[in-house]
Amino acid sequence: MAKPIDWISARLCATHELTPDVRLFEIEPDQPFVPATPGSHIDILVHIDGRSQPRSYSMIGHCADGLYRIAVKRVAFSRGGSAWMWRLTPGERLTISKPSNSFELSHGRPEYLLLAGGIGITPIHAIALALKQAGANFRLLYAARTRGGLALADELAGQIGERLSLFVSEKGQRVDIAAEIARLDPRGELYVCGPFGMLDAAKHLWREAGRPAAHLRYETFGNAGNLANAPFKIRIPRLGLEIDVPANRSILEALEDAGVEMIFGCRRGECGLCVLPILETPPRIDHRDVFFSSEERATNSRLCTCVSRAAGDHLTIDTPDRKPTHLHHPGIPAL
Amino acid sequence: MNAHKPFPLNAWYAAAWCREIERKLSARTICGKNVVLYRQTDGAVAALEDACWHRLLPLSLGHLKGDDVMCGYHGLVFNSAGRCSYMPAQKTINPSACVRAYPVTERHRLVWLWPGDPALADPAKIPDFHWNDGTQWVGDGGTFYQLKCDYRLVIDNLMDLTHETYVHAGSIGDEAITAAPFDVTHTRETATMTRWMIDIEPPPFWARQLGRQGRVDRWQIVTFQAPSVVAGDVGVALTNTGAPQGDRAHGVNGAFLAAITPETETTCHYFWNFVRNYNRHDGQLTRELQLAHVNKGAGVYDQDHRILEAQQVAIDKNPRSPFYDLNIDAGALWARRLIERMTADERVGAIANVAAE
Secondary structure: OOOOOOEEEEEEEEEEEEEOOEEEEEEEEOOOOOOOOOOEEEEEEEEEOOEEEEEEEEEOOOOOOOOEEEEEEOOOOOOOHHHHHHHOOOOOEEEEEOOEEOOOOOOOOOOEEEEEEHHHHHHHHHHHHHHHHOOOOEEEEEEEOOHHHOOOHHHHHHHHHHHEEEEEHHHOOOOOHHHHHHHOOOOOEEEEEOOHHHHHHHHHHHHHOOOOHHHEEEOOOOOOOOOOOOOEEEEEHHHOEEEEEOOOOOHHHHHHHOOOOOOOOOOOOOOOOOEEEEEEOOOEEEOOOOOOOHHHHHOOOEEEOOOOEEEOOEEEEOOOOOOOOOOOOOOOOOO | OOOOOOOOOOOOEEEEEHHHOOOOOEEEEEOOEEEEEEEOOOOOEEEEEOOOOOOOOOHHHOEEEOOEEEOOOOOOEEOOOOEEEEOOOOOOOOOOOEOOEOOEEEEOOEEEEOOOOHHHOOHHHOOOOHHHHOOOOEOOOEEEEEEOOOHHHHHHHHHOHHHHHHHOOOOOOOHHHHHOOEEEEEOOOEEEEEEEEEEEOOOHHHHHHHOOOOOEEEEEEEEEEOOOEEEEEEEEEEOOOOHHHOOOOOEEEEEEEEEEEEOOOOOEEEEEEEEEOOOOOOHHHHHHHHHHHOOOOOOHHHHHHHHHHHHHHHHHHOOOOOOOOOHHHHHHHHHHHHHHHHHHHHHHHOOOOHHHO
């Protein structure tokens, strides 16, 4: 059951390029600034195809000067939020939420391992600075495709020095996640934010290492998978419907657009409330949730409609809609 | 937000006596935060937000499972850091599922809890309450849990002992208190009220403690440590034996100790003790001193208890801003000033835990 968002108005003060593809936004809320804990995010109402939709962006740094700072990557095949944000110019009005935190830092652990991939550095950046401030024992492993794509790397290096290790995949540099987990104190925690593949690998290796699930911390906004966003069709034989899912809409949104009643919770692939059964499997299903275990995912019997997608032509699914039943049991008069 | 709360959140507050926290779940409200406390298998105390992430049922209605707490409704399990480690009917755990974990430390026979930003919780900031350790000084205190008054009324009470004359007549009360001058000093974190009553007849309580005939010098040196701890160095010594100059060999010395923890804005938990450094092995005396303070309504703290709760009722009915002050209130006003500075600093600079609000 997601908390309803209290929307407030705000102004975009300035933008700065952190890399050719990552832009920093400085946002001043009209209401009193609410300080945020490391790992917090704000939601912003973005406008896509004439609709307002919330998008979550992690906050960068302490923001102690009363401005909320977020960084947004320009993504070619996004759901539309990134492109909308990149069209904004300073001075424009925004509708935002106050900060909230679903990636909270535990204090007092003997050691921390932070793992960031690409734009996933945004919450990890704030967490790293908080750990440094607390004098904690931590390391940050930060990977991106190119050296130029390592947003905030220079600033971080200045702040946390040798605790930061950088990995550029086009130079063949890879984080050996298994080895890093093996080095971590048995009571240490791992914090991950990055592409779906990185998170999946970290979860798998963490479990293989016999580490407690509660000590692996990660956050997902359900916005990336293994495949690029592409349009596809869903069929619902029970309702006699065939619905187009555009590249920038989720299955859940497409179902809602078509008037199919759905229940949902988090809308980011965590809670499992919007899960539907798969009747016919297309060539590939891009499970982007964190609700199913990898074994459950491999069966392709159900999917989280808020985040997961199909590649290929058609995905055939069922819904919980049923015809009204009448109480025609013997002895009980019909209503 | 904490904008108008009368207490800072970034501070250590007494939450329980160490002996009260066992291998079971104990619920408390501290500074408006519902907390469940328990002792882990290694002996360390844990404190979690007392509301399940899922449907908010108090976790204190569940049960301990090793070092974790299982919710008594749907079986979600949270570890001592507040992380969910089990969810029913699914193979994974929502990554955002957690309850707040509060920093807790045991010191001076009390469990201290930090309700504010955990990043700022430095055990070095725990108030000096060493008289309560049970070593140099001895005494058995207790707690008025859920005392129905603003915690600052208790501080007012202890920082101005003029009231002893009227509230505690016949035991520690004495006209000499109101007649003697007093001195109030302060630092950035403390306020101290010092009063010496020279060459007086000892009041009945102190005459018994001294056990010797003769007039005495009596002292009350009461120190407040912001935001909510008061320690009073009190005693008597035969007059003209040098007590005001520092020689207390011809007297008896006690200390009243108070850690007053806001429960809500108008209720508090009052952890008290009265300790002494004389006749330390006299268990009978320890018991008598405890009964002198709290004894089914007849002890001196029972007398304060009645006054404080009646005062809060009156404040609620007569919301005039808030009181008139007399010169006797100087200690209390410095204490309140230090509290106000802490709450104001917190409004400006502190990092609130937005997820918990």
